[in-house]
Amino acid sequence: MSKANPHNTPQHPWYILGAGAIGSLWATYGFQSGADIRLILRDQKAVNDYLQHGGIHLSIEGKALICTAPAECPSSLATPIKYLLITTKAQQTLDALNSIKPHISDHAVLLLLQNGLGIVEHIRQAFPLATILQGSTTEGCYRQSAYEFVHAGHGHTYIGNASQDHLQDDTRLTEIANTLSFPPLAISISDNIDEILWRKLAVNCAINPMTVIYNCRNGELLTNPKSRNHMTEVVNEIINVSTAMNRDHWLTGLHELVIDVATSTAQNRSSMLQDVQAGRRTEIDAITGYLCQLAKKYGVDVPINQQILSEINRISALDKC
Known part of the structure; x- marks a missing residue:
């Protein structure tokens, strides 16, 4: 670089x-x-x-x-x-x-x-x-x-x-x-901008929709045992998709990276949470939705991320009513 x-x-x-x-x-x-x-x-x-x-x-x-x-x-x-x-x-x-x-x-x-x-x-x-x-x-x-x-x-x-x-x-x-x-x-x-963007996508998948589901700031995801375990499950699925795509070497230390980002941005409200609270359409299709598309293409099951995708779309629809 x-x-x-x-x-x-x-x-x-x-x-x-x-x-x-x-x-x-x-x-x-x-x-x-x-x-x-x-x-x-x-x-x-x-x-x-x-x-x-x-x-x-x-x-x-x-x-x-x-x-x-x-x-x-x-x-x-x-x-x-x-x-x-x-x-x-x-x-x-x-x-x-x-x-x-x-x-x-x-x-x-x-x-x-x-x-x-x-x-x-x-x-x-x-x-x-x-x-x-x-x-x-x-x-x-x-x-x-x-x-x-x-x-x-x-x-x-x-x-x-x-x-x-x-x-x-x-x-x-x-x-x-x-x-x-x-x-x-x-x-x-x-x-290798693709690697940088893939790592950013992985972090976004693990944090942004979680803040909507748990209605919290980034750092609060780490203090709630349920949300922290949920994040771990999301990361595991991301790594599985990356392995199928031969990109797992791009995500070395992903669990630690997600924790570091959530810690360093502890007081932030994610842009996705702000969008939901304002009744705006979220970026979920380009984040978790994109991951799910690739998972389907490579034959990888990602039930946790699929559930998150559905849940964010459901919450967004409710906030627009």
Whole structure:
């Protein structure tokens, strides 16, 4: 792995699709660094709300940063999109991309920085000539209100080539990482992004839906014997699927990793729990659902994860009533 050196400005702006915590984090530091950042919001009402609020307000260690980067909606876009950072929720990604598809250049660079897997295959079908990159970040950021966020902790961010993409030049990949490395955000290049994403998926499967089922913060999963045992069962099934896929070596020490993550993020409410409490659709299909799809493909029984998938969908349906 290699670390990018900030900050080379591309000839074209970076558009950011999704103004949630991660999208707003990158937009703010990019804007503060003088980069040409453009936000793509859901509709004109969202743009008006953004303008009325005075942009994005990001708090870090008592310091307030403001991002007033230009914001557009799909109906107001006029220039071709050549660089697109996608930070939408996994379940919103395809609809969001379809809404701006006429404006995305054939050979655009599309970088996904989100939870869950399985989306990239659909994106590749819709944009066969595009360069599709995937990323993973452990930067801690949460929303306080509509356009107010807190950068709660520094982490690591990696990007790499999605399988079968059109970017074979490592120098070009490094250049792309450079253009999105806005201090204090630094992007490293991974020569095996699939492994990083698989480990993140495994941790998400073990923690996020559990916080919904037990209606608790991450750390509370470890203090409840029932939920802790439940997590262990989930991890065991993930390892079984990984073994069938010849990926078990990617998950060495997974039980310990899950405990470490739940401990270090003990006070966090997972994004999945926040979605359920807000009556929003969750990312469960791109997390546990994706694991269950692979289990079926490789002939592995995952009854615990199947039950969790059904339970989260049931809870989500109840909260929408």
